[in-house]
Amino acid sequence: MASPLQPIDDYARTLAPETRAAVIKSAAFTSGQRIEVLRRDYEDPDALRKLARKIKQHTIDRLDHYLEQAESRLKAAGAQVHFATDGPSACRQVLKILQEHGVTRLVKSKSMATEEIHLNPFLEKHGIESIETDLGEFIVQIDDDHPSHIVRPIIHKNRRQVAESLERHGLGAYDDDPKTITRRARVHLREKYMQSGAGITGGNFVSAESGRMVLVTNEGNARFSMAPNKVHIAVIGIEKLVPRDRDLAVFLSLLARSATAQQITVYTQFINGPRSANQPSGPEHMHVVFLDNGRSQVLGGECREILRCIRCGACQNVCPVYRQASGHAYRAVYGGPIGAVLSPLIGDSISFSNYGDLPRASSLCGACREVCPVDIPIPDLLLKLRHGAKKAKLPSPGSPPMGPFADLATSPKLWRTSMTASRAMNYLPLQFAPVKPLRDWLDQRTLPKWRGGEFRRWLKQRPSPVEDQKKHA
Amino acid sequence: MPDSDRDSIFGRIRESLATASQQAPYPEYEDEVATAKRRFRDGDTLWETFATNFSAVNGRPMTELAEVIDFLKSEGATVGYCDPTLEESIGRVCQENAFEIHCHFERERFDDYQFGITRASAAIAETGTLVLTDSDTSDRLGALTPWIHIAVLPESRLVSSVAQAIAGFGRESNIIWATGPSKTADVEGILIEGVHGPGEQICLKTAGLQ
Structure with missing residues (x-):
């Protein structure tokens, strides 16, 4: 018999108490820190996010123009630019690049776009070893698990579980001191970086004016994925553009504070081409794969504002449903409020029927909109999607019949x-x-x-x- | 295949944009709008502001080479990489202090270098950020793989804000901003330094350098 509950409620009920505790603790802590940092640094943090909203809205309203501009600037700087309509096409193109360069093993830094297209399992199937290097993503990979948060992939695990994973993977006897865990991963992954043929990354922003793509990491794994390797491949959503380099000051300031309550992320890289002629280390070949995967359709729909998203995860941290249910409850790559909007919209044509229930997994409290650094009216978009699901006659367990x-x-x-x-x-x-x-x-x-x-x-x-x-x- | 992907993406974007009722204009704003003015104390020099903000992210601002030498000794470091153009000025002093200095980075020995000395192209006072570029970094690996990285910064290269640093990008195609040591909070949100990048980030200020 079908469950009388929404799928997300079903999942939340079976969630292990320690997982729930881990998610709530980390999400609530980051939410609190975020507000503190914004108030400490700015008289009017709200004005800044309103500005970011305007810049980003302008960009997606002229996406054809800026995407073309970014493409030509990247090419002029010596990068090769590719376009992929969907996940399978992106995977095939990445594979082709790797094969052309004879790469059989690569290192990867954290990227939601590559999660979205399930790049790792695809490469594995074609005999290419792809190693995740972000500490959280590395744990997720050796556990055969999935990330449950945009910024904190293992927010759902406590240190004991992480220590057990490392032990299982042969990285030393059980020790749950986070410092030991980090050192062991450091030692293990350093070898991998040096023995790879390519580094794959995502991209946080691309400036159309210069073609500079921006990559931020705290751990330094994107730097290390590139410095010893001959080939760099970046998979980037087509909506990640900003018009000019100067806009990056606004977005980097907001991204770090919203995501991790930092003034700026430890490492911020601005790249628009292979290594310089005088530089002995670093990629000789730079490939950028611009990924559509449904975004160009979203652009024409009533939820187009979601394309302003800069993937900071603040809406996940603040969401009472996300905190109680955890990211995996959303079943898709993106969880939380952003996932409830994105998952039904991107990917293939069955996404909507697969994930059309997610917009109902919200109390519409509006906290997500308040913290959004690009002021996306997520609750409004959720309502529009609910209406869409109703029109598409998707099943709606958990709702009493409204006929009477x-x-x-x-x-x-x-x-x-x-x-x-x-x-x-x-x-x-x-x-x-x-x-x-x-x-x-x-x-x-x-x-x-x-x-x-x-x-x-x-x-x-x-x-x-x-x-x-x-x-x- | 790829070309048809490109055409179909641009086709769909244009189709979608044709249905949009209006187009938001590019907003006018001042370059310094995102500058955290509260990170500057009245009367502080750029270096003092940088040093305060760099220390806040556990970076180590230093003004004397002797300070660097003392720190390296206290960390038990013995072998390091040094930018060949800094060999005369800095590498030699290290050697005089019994450090083994290599001015060529050997990939096979990457784990032997406990510290790396390279140049910073600039630094940002607002955030305590070092700017490293392909033009000024003698070897990317030398600035990245050792536990201790010492960035040598000519004081004249300090800029005040993130916005100013961006305005000064020029034609550089590979720029890295480093704001303190590498860190993670992936395990239970607990801050641990030294993940993949350096666990210690030093900035040595020099008066003027070539």
């Missing part, structure tokens, strides 16, 4: 009567009502005391505003 309500609400006389009559509800044990959907619904909710009809009474007694205005005229 609609009958009532469209007949004024019935409505008036039921308003007063329903006071009886205050005295009935509704959670035992013989209506199963109602029982399921009430299982997770407590109704306030019924005060039906009071609004109508108040409205009737209220002096007419028109009359009132005449009096004061």
